[in-house]
Amino acid sequence: PGPRPCDAWAREQLGAKRSSIFTPPVRPTIEGLSPGDTSSEAYREACTINQQHTGKKISKQAFFISFKIKEADQWLQAYPEAQKVVGEAHPELAFLWLKGQPLLHKKKATAGQTERMALLRQPIPDTPQLIAEARKRFLKKQVANDDLLDAL
Template sequence: MLLGGIDGCKGGWLVIFKNEGAFSYEVISSIETLNQHFLQPSRFFIDMPIGLSSEGFTRTLETTLRTELQSRRSTIFNPPTREATYEPDRDKAKQLNKRIEGKSLSEQTLNIKSKIRELDHFLLHQKNLALELIESHPEICFKYLNKGEVLQSKKSTSEGIEDRLRLLSSYDQDAFMLYQEILKNTQRKWVKRDDILDALVLCISNELSFLKKTYYFEDENIQDMKGLKIRLAYFK
C-alpha cells in the first residue's frame, strides 16, 4: 500500500508519499494525474473538502473542527455549496451560496474553489478502486501528533516552521531532509513552505494511522447528496 499526503499549491497539487519506506514527491498539475502515476493500491490524506453542502443539505463538519482547534479556528473555512462550486462567475457564486446557505463566500474559499471543483468532479467520476482519497486537515494532524495540544505558532512564520519540522522529525527522521529537498527543487511561486509542511504532515499521519488506527471526525449526515462520505481523518 502506497501512503501519502496531498496539498493544493499554486503549481497544482503537491503529493508527498512513502514508497517502500522512502519518501518521494511530485508536483502534479491535475488531480486526474493520480490515476496515471499511482497504479498500485494507494491511500492519500488530502487537505481539501470532500462532500459538499447543496440545496436541502448542509455539511456540519466545520463546527466540530473549529471546536477542536480553539484559538486556531480561523484555519477552518466553510466550503462552498456544490451549486456555488460549479458556478464560474465569482459574484454569482457568492450570491448562489448566500441564497442556499444564508452566507456568502470568503476570499479564501473563492481562491480555492476551482480546486474543490476539480476534486469533487474527480471523485464523482472516479473508477480506480485502488486509489482512496480521504479528507484531512494539517492543523488537526499537527495537534494530535503534538499529544492533543494545538500548535499556537503560525506556519507562515519562522517559529511556526521550526515547531512543525521539529515535531515531524520526531516521528520520521527523514522529514527535514525531504523538506529541504523540495525547497531546493521547486520555486516558491509554485510551492510555498507551508504547502510542504502540510503535505508532509498529511503523509506522516496517513502512514501512522494506517499502521495503527485511523481516527475520524464525522459529519452528522455521514455523506452528501451525491454519496461522498463527509469525514476527516487523523492519527493520535
C-alpha cells in the first residue's frame, strides 16, 4: 500500500504546515500492538511490521496515536453500520476551514491556542466551558491544552 490519497490532499491544503499530517500505520501494525505498551521495544516492533508491509517505518506520533486508532477500528468492526456515518478528520484542516486561511501561530504556543479557541467559538459557543470541564477531568500530562482544542 502506498500513501493514502486523503493524506496527500490534506498535506497539499496545509502547505507549510503539511508536516502535521503523519501517515497512519497499516492494519497489521495496529493489530500487533499490545494495549498501552509504549516502550521503545514496542515502537521498534511497530516500525518493523509497518516496514514489512509498506517499506516505511512509522513516526513516533503515529505510534502514540495507534492505540486510539486501534480502539476506533475495533469499534467500527463491531458496529459496521457506523462505518457509513463515522469519518476521519484532521484538526489543522478544520481550523484552516474555519479561518479560511492558514493559522498564524503554532498550536502549542499560547497565541496559537487563543487563535484556535476564538475560531472554535464560532460553531461551538461554549468552547471555553467545555475546555474547562475537560481540564478538571484530565491532568495536563494526560492531555495537553492543544489536544483538548483539537478534540473539539
